[in-house]
Amino acid sequence: MTNQVLIKSPMQTSIYKQARITRDPRFDGVFFIAVKTTHIFCRSICPANLPHEKNVEYFQHAQQAMNQGYRPCLRCRPDSAPQSYAWKGVETTVNRAMRLLREHNDLTIKDITLKLGISDRYLRQLFAKYLGLSPKQYQVFNKVLFAKKLLHETAMNIENVAHASGFASSRRLQHNFKQITGLTPLQIRKNKVNQNQNLILKLHFRPPFNWHYIQNFLLKRAIDGLETVTADSYSRTFSIDGLKGWFTANYQQGENYLTLEINLPKIEHLSILLSNIERIFDLNADILQIQQQLIKSGIPKDKLIDGIRLPGVWDTFEAGCRAILGQQISVKAAISLLSLLTQTLGDKIADRYYFPTPQAISKSNLEFLKIPKSRKQCLQDFCEYYVTYPNHSPDAWIQIKGIGPWTISYAKMRGMSEPNIWLETDLIIKKQLDRYKIDSTLSSPWRSYLTFQLWSMA
Template sequence: MSATYQQARLSRDPRFDGKFFVAVKTTHIFCRPICPANLPLEKNVEYYELAESAILSGYRPCLRCRPDSAPDSFAWQGVDTTLNRAIKLLKQYPELSINEITTKLGVSPRYLRQLFQHKLGMSPKQFQLFNKVLFAKRLLHESQISVEQVAMASGFSSSRRLQSQFKKITGLTPSNIRKVKSVSMPNQNINLKLNYRPPYHWEHIKDFLFLRAIKGIETITDNSYSRTFVIEQEPGWFKMTFNPKHTYFDLEIKLNNLSHLRSVIMNIERLFDLKADPVAIHNQLLATGLAKEHLVRGLRLPGVWNCFEAGCRAILGQQISVKSAISLLTKLSENLAEKHQTLAYFPSASAVANSNLEFLKIPNSRKQTLIDFASYMQNNEKNPLNHSIDDLILIKGIGPWTVSYVKLRGQSSPDIWLDSDLIIKKQLAQYKISPQKAEPWRSYLTLQLWNLA
């Protein structure tokens, strides 16, 4: 891979941003491959697939290209399921201890340490610490929240602990990073930049989400998407504005409890599929037999906020048009939405489970399926890792298509093949392709065939 990395570094190819990092031996600094600094000689560089690995080797993050702001790499997806889940949990819940993480994973601390050491060359504790420091650095660069709030959002027990670890790992203090005066922001919004790898087909994802937007909860303009959400009983709001010139989205978040900030950001990145490698996916889809002119370049999987919302959309959308399904979803929200001040939020599983849904003009059997689904999600929402979406098939009225749809949009699973979908069946009759050759990106093939229809 070093030859590929060398070529990408020399050309500053943005398609490789976040997939690897360039460490310069003479300066002891590591950069993104798109860094605008003068290019070092090849003999003076080392390549790392993870920013945390570069830190472990003694390199400091560049202050110019800021490796902390690079789009996350999916290099480890498919390598080891337990490792992938562990990395996700360590990033998403920085406040949790390693023992709490292993409990959620159902493995022993010793096994997890061995797994990380074998695959990444570092311990889970080191990975977690480096990741927390990188996230704190990002907040210090881009937001105006106080150092105390940065510590809370990045999972440190105190600002003193943050400053100590920050100095030890980066060689800098938070005050060295800050260029503007920090202010406490209990009621102000946080602004960040979320990078992606080009190309990114915003028009497609915008039109897809616009057609399925729930009035009062989601708002879509020519260049932005915004919505309300609830996380751990905490209400929030965000707005994503497409900025193609700089290959990032401008993100604005309103969230009172900053301990949930990292989880919210990761979910937004999933919702807009910012970790995707569009070039690799495009080439894989070409292998199925689809012609170049039939493929949307830069296609992304448009997600929804969580699996409960995705399930409601799937159940209410069974065997009816998208327009009719959104009409039912809007009615569901109008009657059961949570209200905080002037904003409405998608109904909770509890609200749906405890309603007779008499306001919905659908068969009673469909109502009961929705109620049973909501009851199941309510019973498991406190332990989302301890149940499988596949278990939804046990609920009367839920079939394989509904389960797959929840995975496709609620979890953004990349390899969901909806071959039982009526539109997909019609497209397969028209286009002679080999769907199995799209693995592990069959979700994108599903979306491409929907688009062709």
């Protein structure tokens, strides 16, 4: 297997060398440092004594380093680094496969290829070309890294850690963990007393991260009873496969991570939940590259939102409902409608509301909503379509009367966090383009960020 190191040019080597010497958190998860003398690999922020450059090699992904026999550092913990996708917009199949393998660690490689619509052989060829390892190896390494994170940060028993990580049993976890890291799960696990029945975890991000911007955006659009936004936290309910839970994300001032408190009824859903939370807060954004592209497109440096992110919503269905009810009215009025919809048709457990299902909305006459009849019909038709075709791309919604390109693009931008959505027909965007000399093509593939940047400048 070819050793897929990151050294592609003297300039790039110089950048990574400087980043590791200065322990620059902006490069956390962008690359990993493997030390030949210790056979250990680290994050760019590792506080350990710096090795000589001659003893170092760089990898794009932790799984690549593990494939070459390096063990993850117990001090800086590569398992907790933000994710980084080197081929976003270039090799989308590889990117999608990596995401599916990380989010759905219970799926087989055959399941992944069926979702991608490609053959097993072609997937292996892509992984060999871009990662230097097989899909199966990537999946096992990823499971071990995730298990390591849970062992470090939670008081979950070994059996639950195994199931949350995608292993069939604690025995399979221990076998793979020992083989790859050289340690047993119990050697990682410190004595913990669980004082909270909920799960507590950390999600790291690369700075700059503009919490105030994303907090303010979500606050203005929070659905009463479903979402709660404070100065330093965001809470919401969710449903996965019909099972209901909630999470609270707390921003830690001066730290490059969010602390999560999670109420999750089925531990096997943990990787899906964490991936969605990362998407809602856009924690894995390559923010340095994005900001460079925004400036290149014409955004004045003094207007640039440092650390801008794409604030997401739970899924495309909720994003579609938000977009439909938000057509041609203010944000405040739209949220009032969404809150009424949720509190009328959504389930309530204790004092928490859950967003209504497509089935619940499609069966209602929606008489409690004071909106035009055509808007009600559009929402009902949308929900009926979603009941029948829950996995169709939002692009297919165009056949529903009352749904146009703007609604679809908005749902993809917030419900799927697609980075290159350009709402050129949006009235605010049009006004901003008239005011500033912006060339949107120069911000590609990050035009969604340009959209949010221009909205904020209105």
